Amino acid sequence: SPYPFLFTVGAIKPRKGSLYTIRALALLRDEFPTLRYKIGGMCNENLPYVKQLRSEITQLGLEDRVEFLGRISDETLLELYGTCTVFVLAAQTIDGSREGFPMVFYEAHSLGAPVVSTYGFGSEYVIKNGYNGFLVSQDNHVELADAIRKIVSNPTLRESMSKNGREEAHKHSWDDIGQHYLKAYDEI
16 A cells, blocks of 8 residues: 555444544654555445544544445455554454454454454454554553554564464364364264
8 A cells, every 4th residue: 555554444433443443543743754544345325423523523634534345345445454554353252242253353464454453342363462462451542642653653663463364363273173173073
């Protein structure tokens, strides 16, 4: 990419945490003047949450830094995973609604994207803090900004996390999982 960017994909809902990523981007604006945020996924402009995101973007002066991509093709998705600086899923538990275990972590890792996410919902199973990404507390855009900063400001760390993420994703390929199932069936 000609500029560094954060990427999130999925239906635009409060539990995906895009609001926190937008707030983190605002904290990083001066330090990384070309850093942007791309959000892929269905975007119904009439939903209150989308209106809230748009309002926050305007209030923070990030109109030229945040892009809603809408639905994207598989080819575009792979390209974005492969070229983003950091894949971010700042998942939140809201009114008992929480994120299920997201396969996007393995998808992003398989294409070399370091991942920043929040604790809970099984994210600790995939993301090893400082190894292939970072985990932060929910409801904390300052911690989120700090984690993003560590990766964006350190190309060597980013490259190491990219390599480690690919290795982690490979351990969970369908071929590898199939072998585990066959071994379990043999033992039974």
